Amino acid sequence: MEFELDVEQEAWLEEVRAFLREHVTPELRRELAEHDLEFPDGEVAAFRRKLGERGWFGLNWPTEYGGLGLGPIHQHLLVSEFEYWGVPAPDLTVTSVAPMIMRHGTERNKAEFLPPIARGEMVCAVGYSEPGAGTDLAALRTRAVLEGDAETGEWVINGAKIWNSGAQRSTHEWLCVRTDPDAPRHRGISVIIVPIDAPGVTVRPLIAWSGYRTNEVFFDDVRVPAGNLIGEVNQGWRYITGALDLERGALTNSGDLRRAVDDLLTLVREPREDGRVPAEDPEVRHRLAGLDADVEAARLMGYEAASLLEEGVIPSIEVSVEKIFTSELRQRIATVALDLLGPAGLLAHRSPGAPGEGRFERLYRSAPLLRFGAGTNEVLRDVIAQRGHRMPSYGR
Numbered sequence: 001m002e003f004e005l006d007v008e009q010e011a012w013l014e015e016v017r018a019f020l021r022e023h024v025t026p027e028l029r030r031e032l033a034e035h036d037l038e039f040p041d042g043e044v045a046a047f048r049r050k051l052g053e054r055g056w057f058g059l060n061w062p063t064e065y066g067g068l069g070l071g072p073i074h075q076h077l078l079v080s081e082f083e084y085w086g087v088p089a090p091d092l093t094v095t096s097v098a099p100m101i102m103r104h105g106t107e108r109n110k111a112e113f114l115p116p117i118a119r120g121e122m123v124c125a126v127g128y129s130e131p132g133a134g135t136d137l138a139a140l141r142t143r144a145v146l147e148g149d150a151e152t153g154e155w156v157i158n159g160a161k162i163w164n165s166g167a168q169r170s171t172h173e174w175l176c177v178r179t180d181p182d183a184p185r186h187r188g189i190s191v192i193i194v195p196i197d198a199p200g201v202t203v204r205p206l207i208a209w210s211g212y213r214t215n216e217v218f219f220d221d222v223r224v225p226a227g228n229l230i231g232e233v234n235q236g237w238r239y240i241t242g243a244l245d246l247e248r249g250a251l252t253n254s255g256d257l258r259r260a261v262d263d264l265l266t267l268v269r270e271p272r273e274d275g276r277v278p279a280e281d282p283e284v285r286h287r288l289a290g291l292d293a294d295v296e297a298a299r300l301m302g303y304e305a306a307s308l309l310e311e312g313v314i315p316s317i318e319v320s321v322e323k324i325f326t327s328e329l330r331q332r333i334a335t336v337a338l339d340l341l342g343p344a345g346l347l348a349h350r351s352p353g354a355p356g357e358g359r360f361e362r363l364y365r366s367a368p369l370l371r372f373g374a375g376t377n378e379v380l381r382d383v384i385a386q387r388g389h390r391m392p393s394y395g396r
């Protein structure tokens, strides 16, 4: 089996690195550190515009939709490298929403939404979870009712979403709504694109333990054109599950894990306050070697998922395995780091004297997010057992 990149893929990786060397400036890094991935007008916005100018938001889309026609492996390499550098990569709008519009959207959906997504001008928050519908997503109650006909009418939307990440900096919602309350639960759901600035939309911040901002979003008689319905009415469950599989793949890149282990390898070579150098301890070296090998395994899992996508398959089981492995590995890296860095390692992110500017303290608090984001690891273990190994589900 051939695990190496081919010449063309290596050249692409070098092109991406050259771009990052040129455009990841100290000013951009400072703004990213200050705003923690908020996207105000400034260096981050300018960086995103440069991605749009190169067509890198739609790099793996077919050229007929304004993409560059490169493949999922190119996309994967770019995202991994951006993660390694700690700068925002093309987000879920590009990696999971747009492919679902291409696959299932109407011609009007494609013409209206794909070009602005490719330019980086349209960014969607993903509106699935509700206070009473997390894992059991099909329990969602946000309601959309069509007034008028399917061509010229309007959807009127009422309800609430929770854990709606990025709504504060998005232009639209990829909103999952109930359109037929009498149908079986999974069959009465649709996806509608809703501009965040539509009258009746209210965004309220929810701050997670790590300081990460997500949101509650309320919809109060919000009206959008009938044509904002994605694909067919009441077929949303298929589009959502497809987008979630792609989301898991996109969220499980190993770039930030490699960066964390590289940073940790640097930190353990520095003497602690008591003069001890952790890297000289065989036990420490043993633990770090274990993490290093696991990050390498995560990198190969990423290649596996990208290769399947390249063949036209949406990997479901593979990305579930990868998502569990990478999210638990991220937590293990943070735990090992805090063990090795001693009491100073507990100094909060950006506190004076915190080793590595406190990035491992912050990693420790942010790592749990990906253990339940995009579907909890417990539930994904069931998915692997049932869909992957044909084991019976509970209660059967």
Ligand SMILES: Cc1cc2nc3c(=O)[nH]c(=O)nc-3n(C[C@H](O)[C@H](O)[C@H](O)COP(=O)(O)OP(=O)(O)OC[C@H]3O[C@@H](n4cnc5c(N)ncnc54)[C@H](O)[C@@H]3O)c2cc1C
Residues within 6 Å of the ligand: 125, 126, 127, 128, 129, 133, 134, 135, 136, 162, 163, 164, 165, 166, 208, 212, 214, 369, 372, 373, 374, 375, 376, 377, 378, 379, 382
């Ligand atoms: C910071 C953050 C950002 C998020 N961003 C988004 C976003 O942008 N868009 C969005 O739509 N959602 C988002 N989510 C929501 C996330 O996807 C949900 O939190 C997740 O799906 C779990 O749902 P829940 O919180 O309602 O927990 P529950 O579904 O109530 O689960 C609680 C616990 O029970 C376990 N459990 C539940 N059912 C089963 C089962 N059948 N078998 C075994 N165990 C089970 C779960 O594993 C979990 O440990 C985000 C969440 C957070 C915290």
